[in-house]
Amino acid sequence: MFGNRAAAIRARLLHGVKRFLPDYVFLLLSHRRRVGRLPNLKRPTTFNEIILDRCLHPDPVWSTLADKLAVREYVKSRVGEKYLVPLLATPDALTREVFDALPASFVMKANHGCAFVKVVWDKTRVSFEQLRQLADEWQSTNFYLASRERHYRTIEPRIYFEKLLLDRSGKVPPDFKINIFERVGGDPVVITGVVSDRFGSPRHDFYDTQWNRMDIVVGDYPLSAVPAPRLPNWDEVISIASRLVEGLGYVRVDLYVFDEEIFFGELTFTPGAGVSPLSPERYDYEWGKLINEIPSPQEARVTSHATE
Numbered sequence: 001m002f003g004n005r006a007a008a009i010r011a012r013l014l015h016g017v018k019r020f021l022p023d024y025v026f027l028l029l030s031h032r033r034r035v036g037r038l039p040n041l042k043r044p045t046t047f048n049e050i051i052l053d054r055c056l057h058p059d060p061v062w063s064t065l066a067d068k069l070a071v072r073e074y075v076k077s078r079v080g081e082k083y084l085v086p087l088l089a090t091p092d093a094l095t096r097e098v099f100d101a102l103p104a105s106f107v108m109k110a111n112h113g114c115a116f117v118k119v120v121w122d123k124t125r126v127s128f129e130q131l132r133q134l135a136d137e138w139q140s141t142n143f144y145l146a147s148r149e150r151h152y153r154t155i156e157p158r159i160y161f162e163k164l165l166l167d168r169s170g171k172v173p174p175d176f177k178i179n180i181f182e183r184v185g186g187d188p189v190v191i192t193g194v195v196s197d198r199f200g201s202p203r204h205d206f207y208d209t210q211w212n213r214m215d216i217v218v219g220d221y222p223l224s225a226v227p228a229p230r231l232p233n234w235d236e237v238i239s240i241a242s243r244l245v246e247g248l249g250y251v252r253v254d255l256y257v258f259d260e261e262i263f264f265g266e267l268t269f270t271p272g273a274g275v276s277p278l279s280p281e282r283y284d285y286e287w288g289k290l291i292n293e294i295p296s297p298q299e300a301r302v303t304s305h306a307t308e
Contacts, residue, residue, distance in 0.1 A: 019145060023055070023056060023148040023150065024041070024056065026148050027039075027052050027055060027056065027148050027273075027274060027275070028041070028052075030148075030273070030274075030275045031048060031049075031052060031274060031275050033275075034275040034276070034277060035048055035275060035276075035277045035284075036277065039052055039274070041053060041056075044288070045285065045288050045289075045292070046284040046285050046287075046288040047278065047283070047284050047285075047286075047287035047288040047291065048272070048274045048275065048276065048277075048278070048284055048288075049274065049288065050274075050288050050291050050292070051270050051271065051272065051273065051274035052273075052274030052275075053274075054269060054270045054274070055147070055148055055149045055150060055270050055273060055274055056148075056150065057150075058149070058150050058151035058269070058270075059151075059269075061248075062151035062269045063151045063152070063153075063154045063155055065248075065267045065269070066151055066152060066155065066266075066267065066268070066269060067111050067112065067155045068109065068110075068111040068112075068160075068266055069090065069111045069158060069160055070111075070155075071266070071267060072084055072264075074244075075244065075264050078243050078244050078246075079240050079243050079244060079264075083240060083262055083263055083264045084263070084264055085162045085163060085165060085256075085263045085264070085265075086162065086163040087160060087161070087162060087163075088102060088103065088106055088161040088162060088163060089101070089102065089160065089161040090158065090160045090161075091159065091160075092158075093135070093139075093159075094108075094128075094131060094132045094135040094136075094159060096128055098161075099128040099131065099132075102120075102123060102161060103123070104122060104123050104124075105120060105121055105122060105123065105164045106120050106123075106161050106162065106163065106164055107119050107120070107161065107162045107163070107164050107165075108120065108131060108134070108135065108159060108160075108161055109159070109160055109161075109162060110135075110138040110139065110141075110157060110158065110159050110160075111155065111157065111158045111159075111160060112141075112143050112152060112155040112156070112157040112158070113141070113143030113146070113147075113152055113155075114143075114268075116138045116141075118131070118134060119164065119172070119199060120164070121164075135159045138157065138159060139157040139158070139159060140157075141157070143155075143157075147273040148273070149270045149273055151269065151270075165256055165258070165263060167258040167259055168259055172198060172199055173256045173257065173258035174194050174195060174196045174197075174198070174228075174256075174257070174258070175194070175195040175198055175254055175255075175256060175265065176192055176193075176194055176237065176254065176255045176256070176257050177192065177193035177194070177195065177252055177253075177254050177268075177271075178190060178191075178192045178193075178237070178238070178241040178252065178253045178254070178255060179191040179192070179193070179250070179252050179271075179287075180241055180242060180245040180250065180251055180252070180253060181250050181287075181290040181291060181293075181294060182245065182246070182248070182249055182250065182294045183293065183294060184294070188242055188245070189209060189290055190208075190209045190238060190241070190242075191206060191207070191208060191209070191214070191287075192206065192207045192211075193205070193206050193218070194206075194207065194228055195221075196224060196228075202221060203221060203222055203223060203224045204217075204218055204219075204221030204222075204223070205223055205224050205227065205228065206218075207227075207228075211230040211234065213227040214283075215280065216278060216279070216280075216283050217278075217279040218272075218276055218277070218278060218279075219276055219277060231257055232260060233257070233260050233262070236262065237255060237257055237262060240253075240255065240262060240264075241253040241255065244264075244267065248269075249291075249294050250269075250290075250291045250294060251267050251268065251269055252267070252268040252269075252271045253265075253267060253268075254266045254267075254268065
């Protein structure tokens, strides 16, 4: 009992100390702990090192595009409104009136970071007080301090409610995390992560541009027993993702694809905050090379506008 209490005290003290670490030191130590080596931030080479550098030196446009509410206008202008998940409410705060007006099932989210997701399958099984407490916790959370991804600093926290997306079998659809590496004068390199059973026993599989499963493992996610079949509307999926990334260099586009429908999830510019180990390790270097071969976000936008 006393050992557990001491461990809890040490964890709280460590958390308090980490809040005061400079971003550079925080990210360096996080990378060492999670990836297993100290990063070279003077000449970033690996994917994770480049993502760390992005955390420290974000493009100004990322704050708007990482805001899960503000980005909707960007998506609408690039690919059309039909790919947006229907919004149910975007209140300043969760009130009893807002709660009562929500349908029997929905998803509550926050716009200023990741993992702010609460799936409500049946509103009669959750209380207004529980959701309000969770919403208040989210809105008081400084996501930037948790991960030091600087483009999140200027996003004003808000909660919002979306329609719960379910496939024909009544299950939450898989999340397609599409890494787009733009290339000058050629088609982009596409590497897609598919996260299945997100709210159960999640599995994470990767596929190359031709939909061949790759032997990549990220973090602790296991692979699926068998590869997923290529989607019948895969060409449309890639077209949408590519149009959303055009002029931005490298971005991960998250889409929900099921029953031949496609819905936008989010744009991620610093996936894993640069501390997500890739196994085998060679992929960390190969993905880093892909990013280093494309223009900077600013250069990519100039090239994109020049060809419009």
